Amino acid sequence: METLQIGQMKLTWLNGGDTHMDGGAMFGVVPKALWSRKYPVNERNQIELRTDPILIQKDGKNIIVESGIGKGRLSEKQLKNYGVTEESKLEESLHELGLTPLDIDIVLLTHMHFDHITGLTKEIDGELQSVFPNASIYTSDVEWNEMKNPNIRSKNTYWKENWQAIEQQINPFTGKKEIIPGITMVHTGGHSNGHSILIFEDQGETAIHMADLMPTHAHDNVLWVLAYDDYPMTSIEQKEKWLSYAAENEAWITFYHDAKYRAIKWNASKETVKTVDRMK
16 A cells, blocks of 8 residues: 655555546546546546545544445446446455554545545445444535535435435534644535545645545646536636645645556646655
């Protein structure tokens, strides 16, 4: 498992499964001739997107960012439609680190689309139950409200099965929330109305988890936004803001979906300075 140290904060990528989504949808109006130079595409015009949660360990707390696609949660039709070739091995990843789901104190959800939240529940004795029953779960109040009351577009990804079993664990926040010292969630909107990013800061080092504002390193151009984005102009505005912040602070950018990099650091000229490569 790949790791990244931010001061005394340790980030470890777990195995949450994968999807393969349409490359055109993932890069919006950008021509394939351009984006395919930067990110591999298969014969079905699909690109690999990991769904790998990040375990953060700091001050004795075990914190997970996102939850993967789960195991046994998707139907055969969904597995095919979403191009899943590997379901989650989240609990196995934790076991390798000497942890169990009961050891997780906090879960951070940048948003609640199925590929970020389905791993939070599993079926036990015919009922869906929380995988991390001891954890406090944080997401923006805007996201939580839409999760429970999706509109005609978002109901395809906000499923009641994904929130009913964890409702009592949810802690919605407004605007900005320091989760523990050094870890802050910031509501950005864009990809979804309630989408948030994460900022990690410790001992003078910084990392930013852009989530689905920038799902892969190939989305570094601020104008390259997803057809899946509900508010693309907000995505552009927020990408420009936070990529500038990352450059000014020499920050790492971490990924949940990228099949090549776990994290990357660019200089002000967008030249790659350091990477944490995903081991396949």
